[in-house]
Amino acid sequence: xxxxxxxxxxxxxxxxxxxxxxxxxxxxxxxxxxxxxxxxxxxxxxxxxxxxxxxxxxxxxxxxxxxxxxxxxxxxxxxxxxxxxxxxxxxxxxxxxxxxxxxxxxxxxxxxxxxxxxxxxxxxxxxxxxxxxxxxxxxxxxxxxxxxxxxxxxxxxxxxxxxxxxxxxxxxxxxxxxxxxxxxxxxxxxxxxxxxxxxxxxxxxxxxxxxxxxxxxxxxxxxxxxxxxxxxxxxxxxxxxxxxxxxxxxxxxxxxxxxxxxxxxxxxxxxxxxxxxxx
Numbered sequence: 001x002x003x004x005x006x007x008x009x010x011x012x013x014x015x016x017x018x019x020x021x022x023x024x025x026x027x028x029x030x031x032x033x034x035x036x037x038x039x040x041x042x043x044x045x046x047x048x049x050x051x052x053x054x055x056x057x058x059x060x061x062x063x064x065x066x067x068x069x070x071x072x073x074x075x076x077x078x079x080x081x082x083x084x085x086x087x088x089x090x091x092x093x094x095x096x097x098x099x100x101x102x103x104x105x106x107x108x109x110x111x112x113x114x115x116x117x118x119x120x121x122x123x124x125x126x127x128x129x130x131x132x133x134x135x136x137x138x139x140x141x142x143x144x145x146x147x148x149x150x151x152x153x154x155x156x157x158x159x160x161x162x163x164x165x166x167x168x169x170x171x172x173x174x175x176x177x178x179x180x181x182x183x184x185x186x187x188x189x190x191x192x193x194x195x196x197x198x199x200x201x202x203x204x205x206x207x208x209x210x211x212x213x214x215x216x217x218x219x220x221x222x223x224x225x226x227x228x229x230x231x232x233x234x235x236x237x238x239x240x241x242x243x244x245x246x247x248x249x250x251x252x253x254x255x256x257x258x259x260x261x262x263x264x265x266x267x268x269x270x271x272x273x274x275x276x277x278x279x
Contacts, residue, residue: 093138
């Protein structure tokens with residue numbers, strides 16, 4: 001009798017515990033409907049480096065490095081004003097400190113000023129502390145001249161590591177601006193060559209690199225601006241260009257068409273590559 005009572009008590013306890021668990025657990029169908037929340041967009045995934053952008057319109061960004069120059073930059077500003085072009089000047093801090101009036105004029109006329117370091121070193125080969133000093137001194141000089149901090153930075157020679165890009169963006173808030181059109185004007189190939197290279201390589205969304213410290217470059221800009229305008233291009237600041245950026249459309253893939261296979265395939269002859277492709 002005692003054994004039967006013990007068995008009955010055990011059975012009742014088991015059934016009670018099962019009922020309690022069933023109340024706490026969601027049904028199987030409900031469990032399968034649970035969807036893990038989508039991961040939030042990480043700031044690290046945001047684009048901070050730009051060579052060009054895709055835009056819906058004839059917009060480009062003309063950029064000039066290494067100034068301001070006391071004689072050449074004002075001449076360039078005159079030409080930009082004549083064509084209603086806007087530009088972005090990536091200034092060397094030492095020059096910015098020497099010519100704050102030119103920076104103020106550039107801002108007053110609708111242009112933009114970015115950080116190009118204090119002494120134009122190769123940042124990619126420097127310590128973090130050294131890079132920070134270069135950028136901070138230039139940031140301070142720009143702020144002293146125009147009353148606001150720059151939001152763009154261009155590394156001299158385009159030399160910068162991925163890790164540097166990230167901490168510079170985090171510490172200064174800069175977007176890193178490179179380029180997709182480089183006429184190599186610093187080599188002084190002649191004004192006509194500079195103009196030809198810019199016209200050949202520029203397309204909507206381009207960021208054009210030049211330097212406002214070389215007389216032949218300034219000489220080249222008269223013809224360059226005329227012909228860019230004739231082609232319908234409109235130059236805006238880099239920041240304005242970035243706000244116009246749109247997602248690049250997917251490339252169209254051609255649908256292969258069925259063709260009959262000849263009974264005997266003709267021999268394939270490969271032409272030798274030119275000795276100096278592209279000049």
